Amino acid sequence: MKLDSPYIKILSIAIPLLVVAMLFTYYYTQGHLPGAKRSAKATTVGYDNPIVISKGGTYSGNWESRNSEVAAVEIRTSEPVIIENSSIRGAGYLIKSWGHAANITVRHTKGYGLTPTPWIIYEKPRRFLIVNDFKHVVVENCYMENTAGIYIGDAYKGDSSPKNTIKIRFNKARNIDGRIYDGWYRSQFVQFNFRNSIQYAEIAWNEVINEPDKSLVEDNINLSNSRGTPASPIRIHNNYIQGAYPYPANSKDYSGGGIIADSWYEDGMGDPKEVATAYVKIHDNQTVNLGNYNYAIAGGNNIEIYDNRAVNAARFENGEKFRMWTQGLYGYDFYKKNSTFNNTFRNNVIGIMGQDGRNDNHYFPDGTVQERNNTFIEGEITKxxxxxxxxxxxxxxxxxxxxxxxRITMPTSVSGKSVSSQ
Structure with a gap:
């Protein structure tokens, strides 16, 4: 706590009053709960140093890391942790949990990417949240800007109940940005890349807006070898996604896009049919002004993509045409592992411009994906x-x-049961 003129006056009056002031200051910085500590020295006015959470509890505060090698918040426990009403900034990972079968809820929290610094051994994009070995992950009513989005891998370790699932809902994201120090890293608003089937998982009611030359997103939503169940498929619905561009935005080559079911494979992973993305429903989403594709299947089975909209003028705000490819839908067994089958695109509404007019050509070359009742918006698609x-x-x-x-104004205090500062 800053020692301002009222405290100087207290010191000049009497030692008893000094003791009272010191006790008050200690109580405040402990977050009103035993064991909750915050850094004595903030890196920026209003922000505290990075923290490590080692026990379950509810935590609120403002934390910052200007070093790409240090997460602003690191969670090292499998006990339930809630981060709420907070503001977090980072040059690398904002919130990180590795190897702890994480049970994490992040809500009503803002996250901002800072200027990346040099990294060591492996790249560290500015993920709003990155976890592996998880039981339960919830991100709701958050705002993220200039971050590399949410990454959830490598293994689901929950009990398949509604209390052990993934919910990513009611968030706003601006400029998903995979740029790192002296390079870039493929980044998404949401990336699933975990083994073991999950039930009740949902990505819904999110607004993602990427601006040209201020962002670098790969797939806005990517499901890689992540599986729901026949009774409870992964649901991706009612999201608004605007913008998917290379950097610089007027480049010709770009491999990103909208929402994709992906199923990469390496030897030793097991039966490709049992590993590939499966049991997914993607519906009632809107995609706008995306380079490359809007909705795609590059591998997987039992995937339904329906009742979505895609609108693209293939131009920037200044009227300049895209140089990259644009397309509405595609689906096929990209990896040629015979793991792609029983997939459907239906009742989607598409209006996509190409570089020289309409591009009403979907791409379903190998019969592994069926399409029916997809319609095209008539006329020219404009801004x-x-x-x-x-x-x-x-x-x-x-x-x-x-x-x-x-919904709530960000506080400056910390509350929780166990926080240790770095």
Whole structure:
């Protein structure tokens, strides 16, 4: 706590008052709960140093790391941890948990990417949250800007109940950015890349807006070898995704895009059919002004993609045309492992411009994906068409009484049961 003029006056009056002031200061910095500590020295006004959480509890505060090698918040426990009403900034990982069968809820929290610094051994993009070996992950009503999004791998270790699942809902993201020091790393708004089937998982009611030359997103949502169940498929629905560009944005080559089921494979992983992404429903999403594809299957089975919208004028705000490829839908066994089957694209509404006019050509070359009743929006798709799509999204939010992003003003104090500072 800053020692300002009122405390100087207290010191000049009497020692008893000094003792009272010291006790008050100690109580405040401990977060009003035994064992909750915050850094005595903040890296920036209003922000504390990085912390390590070693016990379950509820934590609120403002934390920052300007070193890409140090996470702003690291969680080293499998006990339930809630981070809420907080603001977190980082040059590398903002919130990290590795190897602890994590049970993490992040809500009503803001996250910001800072300028990356040099990394050692492996790249550390500015993930808002990165976990592996998890039981339960919830990210709701958060705001993230200039981060590398949410990464969930490598193994689901929950009990398949609703209390051991993934919920990513009601968030706002601006400029997913995979740029790191002296390079870039493939980054997404959400990446699933975990083994073992999960039930009740959901990515829903999120708004993601990427701006050209201010972002570098690969797939906005990517499911890699991540599986739901026949009774409880992974659901990706009612998301609004605007923007997917290379960097610089007027480049010709770009491999990212919208929402994709992916199923890469390496020897030793087991039967490809049992490893590939499976049991997924992707529906009622809106994608706008995306380079490359909008909705895709590059491998997997028992995947349904339906009742989505894709609108793309293939132009920037200044009227300049995209140089990269644009397409609505594609699906096939990209990895040729015979793990792609029983997949359907249906009842999607598509309006995509190419470099020289409409591009109404979907790509389903090998019969592993069926399509039916997908329709094309008539006429030229313009920037006004894209703006109308955003108004449609806002109307949908109002009609369903959905509020996005944090509801509560960020505090400056910390509360919790066990925080150790680095």
């Amino acid at each position: 006004e068409s894209e703006r109308a799509e955003y108004q449609l999204w806002k109307t949908k939010l109002e009609r369903n009484d959905i509020f996005l992003g944090p």
